[in-house]
Amino acid sequence: MLSSSRSSARRLPTIVRSLTTDSTIHTPNPPPPPPPMTEAAKVRPSRLYPRPRPAVKNQRQVLPTLPPSFGQNQLLPVSNSTRALLEDIVGSFEAPIRYAFAYGSGVFEQAGYENPVDGKQKGKGDGPMLDFVFAVTHPDHWHSINMHQFPGHYPLHARALGSSFVSKVQAFGPGLWFNTFVPMHGVTIKYGVTTVDTLCADLLNWRTLYLAGRMHKPIRIIKDDARVRLTQQVNLTSALRTALLTLPAQFTQRELFTAVAGISYAGDPRMVLPAENRGKVANMVVRQEGQFRELYWRLAQGLPGVRWRVNSGMIEQDTSAHARAAHLKKLPDRLLSRVHTHAEGRGPPREADESAYWLRVAGDEQLPSVLHSEMSKIVRYPATVQSLKGVVSAGLMKSAQYTAAKVGKYWKGSSSS
Numbered sequence: 001m002l003s004s005s006r007s008s009a010r011r012l013p014t015i016v017r018s019l020t021t022d023s024t025i026h027t028p029n030p031p032p033p034p035p036p037m038t039e040a041a042k043v044r045p046s047r048l049y050p051r052p053r054p055a056v057k058n059q060r061q062v063l064p065t066l067p068p069s070f071g072q073n074q075l076l077p078v079s080n081s082t083r084a085l086l087e088d089i090v091g092s093f094e095a096p097i098r099y100a101f102a103y104g105s106g107v108f109e110q111a112g113y114e115n116p117v118d119g120k121q122k123g124k125g126d127g128p129m130l131d132f133v134f135a136v137t138h139p140d141h142w143h144s145i146n147m148h149q150f151p152g153h154y155p156l157h158a159r160a161l162g163s164s165f166v167s168k169v170q171a172f173g174p175g176l177w178f179n180t181f182v183p184m185h186g187v188t189i190k191y192g193v194t195t196v197d198t199l200c201a202d203l204l205n206w207r208t209l210y211l212a213g214r215m216h217k218p219i220r221i222i223k224d225d226a227r228v229r230l231t232q233q234v235n236l237t238s239a240l241r242t243a244l245l246t247l248p249a250q251f252t253q254r255e256l257f258t259a260v261a262g263i264s265y266a267g268d269p270r271m272v273l274p275a276e277n278r279g280k281v282a283n284m285v286v287r288q289e290g291q292f293r294e295l296y297w298r299l300a301q302g303l304p305g306v307r308w309r310v311n312s313g314m315i316e317q318d319t320s321a322h323a324r325a326a327h328l329k330k331l332p333d334r335l336l337s338r339v340h341t342h343a344e345g346r347g348p349p350r351e352a353d354e355s356a357y358w359l360r361v362a363g364d365e366q367l368p369s370v371l372h373s374e375m376s377k378i379v380r381y382p383a384t385v386q387s388l389k390g391v392v393s394a395g396l397m398k399s400a401q402y403t404a405a406k407v408g409k410y411w412k413g414s415s416s417s
Contacts, residue, residue, distance in 0.1 A: 070233070071229045071230070071232070071233050073236075073294055073295050073298050073299065074295070075221060076220060076221075078116075078220050082107070085187070086102050086222050087222055088185055089130070089184050090132070090134075090222045092184060092185070093149070094146075095142045097134045097135070098136060098228075099134070099135035099199070099223055099228045100221075100223040101132070101215075101221045101222060102219065103131050104128070104129075104131040106127065106131060108284075108287070108288050109287040109288065110283045110284050110287050111282075111283040111284075129180075130189040131189070131191075132192070133192045133194065133211070133214070134191055134193050135195065135225070135228065136193060137195065139167040139171075139177075139194075140163050140164055140167040141163075143167055143177070144162075147162075152182075153182050158392075169389060172385055173381075173385030173386050174202070174210030175198035175202075175208075175211075176192040176193065176210070176211070177389075177393050178190060178193075179394070196225065196227065196228065198211070199211050199231075203231040203232055203235040205334050206332035209263065209375065209378050210386060212235050213263055214264060216260050216264060217288075233299075236296065236299055237303075241303070242331060242335070244327055245328065246259055246371055249316060250315070251314075251315055252314060252315070253308070253314070253315060254286075254289060256296070257289060257293075260292070261281045265379075266375045266376040267375065267376030267377060267379035268379055270383070270387065303327075304318070305317055305318030305320075305326075306318075321363035322362075324363065325358040325359055328362045335375065339370060348360075
C-alpha cells in the first residue's frame, strides 16, 4: 500500500507538467517557397479534343493587306478636281463606309451625254447626276446614323418607319437601297447602300449580276477594301472569260468591251421599256475604251490561248473545244449551274465521262446564245425588283422625276440612232 502511494506521487509532477506545457509542436525553419512558374509552364495546351471554345467569341479574321501591285488595273484615274469632289462627298457621311465607288456618265465620259461632273463646276447644277455605291457592314446601324445626319435623304415614310424598315427593304432583290436626287457639295448625287457580304457574293457567284455587272465597267474607287478588291478581280476575269466564249477567233478590242459591258443589260427590263438609252453600251465603250483596256488587258495576258499585243486593238483566241472548256469550267457558279441544267438530256451525263462532257458543251455552236439567254434570266428578276423598290426608297415625287429623266434619255438615244 505504501509502495503504491509512493509511485503515484512520483507520476503526479509528470502529469502536471504535461498539462501546463503548450501542446503546439515546434518545427525548425519552414522550407523556402517553390520557384515562380515560367510563362511556358503557365500556358499549357489543352489535352482535350476537340479543344473547349474560348470564353470570348472569336472575331472574324480581317483579310490581310494585299500586295501593292495586286488589282492595280482597278484603280482608274480621274482629274484631280473630280477626285477631290468624290472624296469630299464620301467623307461627308458619318456612318462608316467600308468600300465606296462612283460610276456612270457623271464620272467617266459617255457619247451623247453631258461632260462628267468636274470639281470646278460645283454649284452650277447643270451637270449629270453622280452615282455612288457604298458597301457597309451593318445596314440597320448605318441607316440609323445616316438618317439622323441626313433625314432629308429619305422619304417621309422611311423616316417614320425607321432604319429597321429601310434595311429590310434593302435586302430584297439585289440587296440595295438607293437615295436619289440628293444635293451635296453643289452637285446632285444618287447613292446605293449594300453590305460587303452581298457585294462580294455577287462578284464571286453572279447571284444577281446587279452589282457585279456595274463593276464590269469603269468605276472610280473612293474607299478601298482588300476583300472587295480580291473578289472584284475574280469578277473582272469572269466577265472576260464569258465574253471570250461569245466571240469568234479574231475580233477587235471594242467588240470585246461591248460584249463585257452588255452582260448586265441583258434581260434588264429598262432596255425593253422606254426607261433607258438603248445605245448606252455603245456610247459608253466609244468614250471609255482606254479605261476598259486598263481593266482587262493585263487580265487577258494570263488567260490561255488569248493573244492581245500591247499596241494592238485586235485580239486572237484559240476557239478549240479544249480551250473553250478551260474558260467554261471557271465561270461563276450561278451561270455555270444554268449551263449544266441546259445541257442535261442533250448527251451522255457528266458523271459518265466528265472530260467528254466538257468538250461537248464547250464545242456546242449554240453555247454563245445559251450564255446570253441564261445571263438574261439571272438579270431580269433582280433588276425588276430593284426598279419597283425605287418607288419605296425614293418616294412618289422623286421616283416620277427619276423615271422622267430616264425616259428622256431613251427618246434621245432612239432619235440619235
